[in-house]
Amino acid sequence: MNLPAGRSIDVDFLRGLVLIVIALDHTTGSVLSRLMLHSYAFCDSAEVFVFLGGYASAAAYTAVLARGGPSGATRRFLRRSLEIYRAYLFTALLMLLAGGMLALLNTNKAMLDMVDWHQFVQSPFHELVGIALFRHQPYLSSVLPMYVVFALCVPSLIPFSTRMPAIALAGSALVWVLAPWLAPLVPVAHAGDWAFNPFAWQLMFVLGALCRLHPVTEAFQVSTLGRKLTHLAVAVALAMALAKLFFFVNPLPGEMKENLSIVRVVSFIAIAWLGAQAVRVGAVRWLAQRLPSIVTVGRTGLVCFVAGTVVSLAVDTLTFHGQIHGARGLMVSLAGDGATIVALIGIATLWQRLDARAKTERMTVQAREFVRMQFVRMTRN
Structure with a gap:
């Protein structure tokens, strides 16, 4: 994407969407x-979510870096990691x-079997x-531990990716290739219990960060090579x-998502490039300006993610499709979607x-304290 510095309504809209x-999925x-x-x-949507997370993290780090320097940016992401960890614990409790x-x-x-109640x-x-x-x-809480790790890595990842993007990309790709063998290193009872192998999914996060730090220019996108890529x-x-529609109609093996298979990466990159073209021509901004409520969801991402887990579980229970069939079932399901x-x-x-x-x-409060201090100084003088 080739977006201006600062917070982007395009990105917030996509995150909200x-x-x-x-939640619907x-x-x-x-x-x-x-x-x-x-x-x-x-x-x-998982690939899009993690990619945009990397993009937004790079934008936030560079913004804080400009105001508070490296130490301020590092402290910000240490706090962010703690915020995500608390959100994870709260989601697990919910x-x-x-x-x-x-x-x-x-x-x-x-x-009931999926939420680990019996084990608890x-x-x-x-x-x-x-x-x-x-x-x-x-x-529904398993994606958040991965983000805790990513947030801790941001203070090292972003400066390195800024200086040496090619090496950062190559290193990320190497870790992704080795991810199935690195999976036993993650702190879970069984490697397959972490639905998102962080060694694999870091590739999406790094790609998002690199796209923010080194955006593809509009001139390249409309060049001959750019049009061929489109x-x-x-x-x-x-x-x-x-x-997908006619040959692979059944659910794919879970390990393809867990370890971010090559077919998922290629599929995402093709769609991401087309999405970048939609951003370039202003289509995404046009939608964002007409659907500001979705932008609001994107700007309260962590809160809406946690809330979305409860909302989806509640709606799933109230509109349980195994109990209602036919036209009535369709109307109930649509009502649940609405x-x-x-709710979000x-x-x-x-x-x-x-x-x-x-x-x-x-x-x-800060303004009152400032006025009070100024008054105290004046009376002392």
């Missing part, structure tokens, strides 16, 4: 989910509480310690869509307002 899609009976990226590509509620109501047994009941202390140490990661991306995306979208937008809007109010109150 991806967060909504993630985790609702079993969702109708809209069937129209999303995973239905016609070999990648899904999943366990949801499991307890499902068990109490004796409903949605398929989801059998050995609560062991389960809680395992969650705190990343050894056990309840349903044609190639269209051909690859169409070929993979046809393959409720998911409205409502949570994002409320959180933004509360955050703005808190900032205003802090500024007021």
Whole structure:
């Protein structure tokens, strides 16, 4: 992408859209989910989410670096890592509480098995310690430990990628290739328990960071080579869509996502290039300006991710597709999709307002303290 410095409405819109899609994708009976990226590509919203996370992290680091220097930027991402860790613990707790509620109501047994409730009941202390140490990661919380690690790496990754982008990319690609053999190093009870092998998925994060630090210029995108790459991306995306729709209709093996297989990377890069063209011609900005509520979701990303886990689980339970069939089932599923979208937008809007109010109150307190100090100095003189 070739975007101006500072916060980008394009990126915030895409992040908001991806967060909504993630919530829909985790609702079993969702109708809209069937129209999303995973239905016609070999990648899904996860790749987009991690890529944009790397892009946003690079933008945030460089912005803080300009104001507070390297030490300030490092402290900011140490705090960010702690924030994500707290969000992970809170999400895991919410999943366990949801499991307890499902068990109490004796409903949605398929989801009950996924949230590790039975394991928690059998050995609560062991389960809680395992969650705190990343050894056990309840349903929908497994992406956050990966982000804890990535946030800790940002103060080293971004300066290195700024100076030596080719080496950074080559090193990231090498780690990605070795990821299946490096997987046992992650702190989980079983390597396959971490749905996102961080040694593999760091490639998406690094690609996002490099695109922010070394954006492809508009001149290159419209050059002869750039146009050829666009044609190639269209051909690859169409070929993979046809393959996904007509040949690979069944779910692909989980290890392909866990270890970020080559077909997923190629599929994502083709779609990302086409997305960059949509940004270049202003299509994404045009949508963002007309759908500001989705931008708000993108700007409250961590909050909406955590909230989305609960919303998707609640909607999945209330609209459980195994209980309702036919036209009525379709209407219930669509209503569930609408409720998911409205809930996330409502949570994002409320959180933004509360955050703005808190900032205003802090500024007021600081201003009062400044005036008081000035008055004290004047009276002493």
